[in-house]
Amino acid sequence: MIELAYLALLLVISIALGRRILKYIGIGFNSSLEGMVFSLPLGLSAIAYAMLFAGLLGYLYKSVLVIILALLYIALWKDVGELLRIIFSSIRNFSFNKFVRKHDIALNFYSIVIILLLLFPLMNFFLSFSPPWHFDVIAYHLAMGKIYIAAHKVVYIPYMLFSNFPSLIDTMYMVGLLLSNGILANLLGYSLGIAFLASIYKFCQRFFNERIALLSSLIFYSFPLIFMLSRTSHIDVQLAFFVFLSVYAICVYSKSKDSKWLFLSAIFSGLGISSKVFGAVAAAVIFALLVLILIRDVSKKRMDYKSAFAKSAAFCIIAFVIVMPWLLKSYFFTGNPVWPELNEIFHGKYWDEKHQQGINVMHNLRKPSLCNYLRLPWDIVTQQGKRLGNIDEDLEIGPFVLAILPLYFFVGKKDRVINSFFMLLFVYLTVWFFLSHIFRYVIYAVPLIAIISGYVIHELLKINLLSRALKLLLLFTFGFNLLFFIGANAKEFPAALGLESEDNFHSKYPGPIYDASKFANSNLPESAKILLFRDTRGYFIDRGYVWADPLTQAYIDYSNIKSEDDYYKELKRLGITHILVNNNFGWRNPLHDVITSDYRYTPEILEMKDRFLEKYTRNLYNNGDILVNELK
Amino acid sequence: MRKKTKAVLMLLWIIFFYIAHYYFAIKKYLPMVRNYIPFFW
Numbered sequence A: 001m002i003e004l005a006y007l008a009l010l011l012v013i014s015i016a017l018g019r020r021i022l023k024y025i026g027i028g029f030n031s032s033l034e035g036m037v038f039s040l041p042l043g044l045s046a047i048a049y050a051m052l053f054a055g056l057l058g059y060l061y062k063s064v065l066v067i068i069l070a071l072l073y074i075a076l077w078k079d080v081g082e083l084l085r086i087i088f089s090s091i092r093n094f095s096f097n098k099f100v101r102k103h104d105i106a107l108n109f110y111s112i113v114i115i116l117l118l119l120f121p122l123m124n125f126f127l128s129f130s131p132p133w134h135f136d137v138i139a140y141h142l143a144m145g146k147i148y149i150a151a152h153k154v155v156y157i158p159y160m161l162f163s164n165f166p167s168l169i170d171t172m173y174m175v176g177l178l179l180s181n182g183i184l185a186n187l188l189g190y191s192l193g194i195a196f197l198a199s200i201y202k203f204c205q206r207f208f209n210e211r212i213a214l215l216s217s218l219i220f221y222s223f224p225l226i227f228m229l230s231r232t233s234h235i236d237v238q239l240a241f242f243v244f245l246s247v248y249a250i251c252v253y254s255k256s257k258d259s260k261w262l263f264l265s266a267i268f269s270g271l272g273i274s275s276k277v278f279g280a281v282a283a284a285v286i287f288a289l290l291v292l293i294l295i296r297d298v299s300k301k302r303m304d305y306k307s308a309f310a311k312s313a314a315f316c317i318i319a320f321v322i323v324m325p326w327l328l329k330s331y332f333f334t335g336n337p338v339w340p341e342l343n344e345i346f347h348g349k350y351w352d353e354k355h356q357q358g359i360n361v362m363h364n365l366r367k368p369s370l371c372n373y374l375r376l377p378w379d380i381v382t383q384q385g386k387r388l389g390n391i392d393e394d395l396e397i398g399p400f401v402l403a404i405l406p407l408y409f410f411v412g413k414k415d416r417v418i419n420s421f422f423m424l425l426f427v428y429l430t431v432w433f434f435l436s437h438i439f440r441y442v443i444y445a446v447p448l449i450a451i452i453s454g455y456v457i458h459e460l461l462k463i464n465l466l467s468r469a470l471k472l473l474l475l476f477t478f479g480f481n482l483l484f485f486i487g488a489n490a491k492e493f494p495a496a497l498g499l500e501s502e503d504n505f506h507s508k509y510p511g512p513i514y515d516a517s518k519f520a521n522s523n524l525p526e527s528a529k530i531l532l533f534r535d536t537r538g539y540f541i542d543r544g545y546v547w548a549d550p551l552t553q554a555y556i557d558y559s560n561i562k563s564e565d566d567y568y569k570e571l572k573r574l575g576i577t578h579i580l581v582n583n584n585f586g587w588r589n590p591l592h593d594v595i596t597s598d599y600r601y602t603p604e605i606l607e608m609k610d611r612f613l614e615k616y617t618r619n620l621y622n623n624g625d626i627l628v629n630e631l632k
Numbered sequence B: 001m002r003k004k005t006k007a008v009l010m011l012l013w014i015i016f017f018y019i020a021h022y023y024f025a026i027k028k029y030l031p032m033v034r035n036y037i038p039f040f041w
Helices: A002-025 A032-056 A062-075 A077-093 A096-102 A109-127 A135-141 A143-151 A168-179 A182-207 A210-221 A224-229 A236-256 A259-275 A279-299 A305-334 A353-363 A370-374 A376-382 A384-388 A405-410 A416-435 A439-460 A464-496 A502-508 A512-523 A564-573 A603-616 B003-034
Strands: A529-533 A544-547 A578-582 A617-622 A626-631
Touching: A002 A032, A002 A062, A002 A077, A002 A168, A002 A182, A002 A259, A032 A062, A032 A077, A032 A168, A032 A182, A032 A236, A032 A259, A032 A305, A062 A077, A062 A168, A109 A182, A109 A210, A109 A464, A135 A143, A135 A168, A143 A168, A168 A182, A168 A236, A168 A259, A182 A210, A182 A236, A182 A439, A210 A224, A210 A439, A224 A236, A224 A439, A224 A464, A236 A259, A236 A279, A236 A416, A236 A439, A259 A279, A259 A305, A279 A305, A279 A416, A370 A376, A370 A416, A376 A384, A376 B003, A405 A416, A405 A439, A405 B003, A416 A439, A439 A464, A464 A502, A464 B003, A502 A512, A512 A578, A512 A617, A512 A626, A564 A603, A564 A626, A578 A603, A603 A617, A603 A626
Parallel strands: A529 A544, A529 A578
Antiparallel strands: A578 A626, A617 A626
16 A cells, blocks of 8 residues: 555655646646646656656665655645645535536436446556556566666666667656556556646646537547556557647647647657657657648748748757757667668668568567558458457457547537647558558557547437437447456456455466566575576566567677587576576467468577586476476 | 437447447456456456
8 A cells, every 4th residue: 555655655756747847848738637637647758757867877776766756745845735736626626516517417328427437447446456467567578677676777788679769668667566566657658648648638628618528538548459558667658648638638739729738739749759669659749730730820820931831840859858868868879760670771770671671570460451451440440460460469449449530420410629630640541551450550640530439429419310329229238348448457346455365466476487587586696697498577586687588689689609519508698597488388370370480589599498407407497397407 | 400319329339339348348257256256466
């Protein structure tokens, strides 16, 4: 429960810091909640940047973080006081009768929407207390931060591909780890997810009406893709949040012509790029939207060419300044500011053309044909394109893309914001088509789908013939998603509610790798350095480790290793003392349904590994799936 | 097009894609439910 206290502290200071920054920029909001929705990610990002700089300078200590938070609290005590006054007066002034009258609460459809809108986030709140165990989280999102904290410094991790990408949200999670543990990191991710939900609500309230706000918010948060990812220490939902805030700000700028909203949009575009490389795609599209708005204003003589140019330049410069620390970090560690991209120009460390091709194949199994492009909406709705590599089999977002979105063109009332959302959606999905088959990588399209759906459904519900049937269908969707939520998360509730110990939970999830890590921590010397072969989940290991993955690292260059003797020499050169082998883990290629691939653990490498283990190692641990061997 | 016809066609459109989505979704999840595996990751 200490995590809750730390969370409250971090949230209050972040929102106060964000509010101060926004006050300094001079932005006014329609309501306190709208202000908080922008303040929280801004303040939390500022704290993350502060710890990034502290880490680069070698001051990554809990005491330093506490001092920074204390200094911020002192500097912002008036803002903190004002914030707490707003929160307590909102609670004090809340009148249930007024709420019932305002939202027309009775036994009706919208009452059920409100109940579900409270239920999904509430259940996710409890689930946030489940210890982190998902693959990407314990492979790098939290594992990276743990390595930095152990070294008290942000260090170069040459074998961990993702550590050299912009990783703002992972740095926020590092703050959570430094202050407490992985659960606090989960709670930070959850909090940003709730702020995201609130931002969709406030956006729709500002541009449409209350009912569209309720519908869009629930449609969004009840997507399995969203509610499953928004309470774990992944970064996708949080990336989509930053991108959405940038879109939000651009829409307000388009209406109000207040340049400060343009600057705010640029800030969040920069924060989006700083969160994940794919954020750059979203930022480029938002910039293109801005240019269209400026061209329209120039053509209608609302501004001159010089102002339009200055505003577009300001957007780019602000976004660039926000991203710059990550470019400098990457340049300092690898010699390439945009590592591993453009490595043929910058010649950054530990990467080459072969690895880049392998990563490109991993990210995009899709053949870029017209047929595959036209079937994209069908594949998003049914995921049937997974056998063609047109989409991955991942969490989905329901039938809305085809069932509801096309009906916009047949409802009476059109809206400029919805028109621009369709344009954004079209461009996002088209660009994604050429870059990746993984639907999560275009997650910033999802809030647009939810808002368009909310708008269209609101119009359709005015048609008497449709109204009852549509409400039943929507309730079916929400009920199905609720059942899925319970089924998918049932295994985590005991640990989340404290009814199961963390140790017991981890023995099942993720299972063998946790037990093997425990063995390593209890039996291997402090100076041990472990090679992780056919697994990358080092979060539970309290010793040094290196990824052996031929695809995602070139630190160990398999093109130079022809035999087990070469492998032994190379591992000895790198100071590796032990090897952990996961014999049961494979990355399944959906096109060929095989464990290995020609760009990852090839049959030759696996056979070489077997000979290496026999000739040069001694087995210390074997749990059936995982071996831990000591190098001779 | 008459309003009633338009409304019926829109409803049929929605129902068609609902059936498409949930047919494949249930086909995906049913084996997991049958094995009593709290499914997914």
